[in-house]
Amino acid sequence: MSLGNPPSAVSKKLSAFVALSGDELRALDGLQSAVRPIAPGEQIVIEGQANHQAFILNGGWACSFKVLRNGSRQVVDFQVPGDFLGLRSLLLRKSDHSFAAVTAIEVCEISKASLLEAFANSPRLATAVFWAVSRDEAMVVEHLVNIGRRSATERTAHFFLELGDRMALIGQGTRTAYACPLTQYHLSDALGLSAIHLNRILRQLREKKLMVFQKGVVTITNRKRLIELAQFDDEYMDENEPLLR
Amino acid sequence: MSLGNPPSAVSKKLSAFVALSGDELRALDGLQSAVRPIAPGEQIVIEGQANHQAFILNGGWACSFKVLRNGSRQVVDFQVPGDFLGLRSLLLRKSDHSFAAVTAIEVCEISKASLLEAFANSPRLATAVFWAVSRDEAMVVEHLVNIGRRSATERTAHFFLELGDRMALIGQGTRTAYACPLTQYHLSDALGLSAIHLNRILRQLREKKLMVFQKGVVTITNRKRLIELAQFDDEYMDENEPLLR
DNA sequence: CGAACGCTTGATGGCCATCAATCTCTGTGG
C-alpha cells in the first residue's frame, strides 16, 4: 500500500492469513489499476459475457448471481470490501454468472499481466490470493449445503453467522454486530426462499431473541444459541490461525 | 502417457480443451504417483482432515459431500474418471468436505512438488488444469442454482443432462445414453430431496417419455424436451470449442 | 435362506410458495 494510506480491505484480509512484507503489499497494490465507481444495482459482468475481467472490490457490497429463464434469481455469494470478483472464472471463455453492485461500490480491474508477474515475483502473495479464492469456494460449497439440507430458519441463521465472521475479518464491525445493506429480496434470493417467508423467519429469530436484522444493521443477540440452531461450524472459513507467518 | 497405452480419462478430458504435446502428456502422467484402489463406500478424505491430498480419479465414480450433525448429507459433486479430487481445497489447512468412493475406484495421489514443477515447465498444462478446476467450480455454482431455484423435476432433469455431457466428454457413453452406478440415495443427497420423492420424480420422467434411469443405465429419450423442462444451458460447461489449439 | 440393500407405492402432514393487502419511509416533482 502507498505510504501513509490506511491498509485497504484486501490487504487486511490477506494479511490475516499470510504475513506480507512491504514489497508484497506494494505488489498487491500494483495489481490494482483504474478505480471505477459503480452505481447501486448496476451490473459489472453479465452472465455469458466473453472477455470478462476480474476485479477487487474496494468499497461497498456486490453480489454474484444467476438468473433463470422463468425470472427467478439465485444469488451465489455476496462480496464485501476486500473480496475478489470473477477471479475464479477468469479462465472460462464466458463468465458463468453475473455480478451487480448492491450499494454504490468502487472496484478496480485486475490486469492479467500484472497478476502473473506478481505471482512469479512473490510466491507468498500468490499463496495469499489462492487462499482467498479457495476460501470463497469453500463458502459456495457451504452455501450449497445450506440450501440443500437446512431448514429456512437454520439457513438464515447460518448466513448471518458467516457474514459476521467475514465482516469482523475486514474490520467492519464485529461478529455479533455489523452493518448490512442487503434488502430482504437480496437475502431471499441468496437463501432460496420467498421474500415473504424470509420476513417471517426474521421475525421468529427476533422473537426468540437470537438476532435482529433491521434498518441495515445485524445484531446477534445470542450467538451461542444461534450457532447451535444453525449447526454453524466455522472450520470451512479456515481463519483460525495464520497460514504463513 | 506411456507408449502404447490408451489415453487416460484425464488426458482425454484435458486434451479436449488444450491441445497437449507428447511432452505435456508425459508431464501429466508424471503427476501421478502410486495408484491406489479403494473399495465402494470407503472414504478417501474426511471433512476436517489436515494434510489432505489431491488425487486424480483413474476409474470408477466418487463423490464429495458434507454431513450435518443431524445426519443428513449433501453431496456437492460426483467425480467420474479423469476428474480431480480435492484440488481446489488443497490450500486450506483442513479439508472442507469429505470424499468417498461410490463404486470401486482407482485413484493416484498428486504430489504437490511434481505439480508445481509441471506448472513451471509447462504453462499449457497449467492452463489445462486450471481450466478443469474452473469448470468444476462452475458446476458447483450451477448445482447451487439448481437446488435453490428449480423444482424437483427440473433439478433432476438438469442433473442427468449435465452428467450426460460429462460422460460423453470422457468417451464413456453418449449424452443421451450412459452407465450410471449411483443409487437413488446418492441422487437424492445430491439434489436435496428425499429418496422417496426422487423415486416419484423418476417415474414421472419415465411416464412422460423424457428419460429413463433404471438398472444403472440412463437413457434420455427426448433430449430436446428434457432440456426445455430443465432450462438446461450448457454454456457453463465451457466445452463448445477448444481453449488453446 | 435370511439379511441387507435398493426400489416402489400409499397416506398424512408440514414447510414454504403464492396471492393479496396494508404500512412505512424515502425521494421527487408539481
Add this chain to the structure above:
DNA sequence: CCACAGAGATTGATGGCCATCAAGCGTTCG
C-alpha cells in the same frame, strides 16, 4: 409543501410441493 410514486417491510389466507412414516417388493450375497 404536499401529493404521489416506488421500494421495502409486514401480515393474513390458501394451497401445493415435498418430507416423513409405513409397508411391501425384488435382487444380491454371505
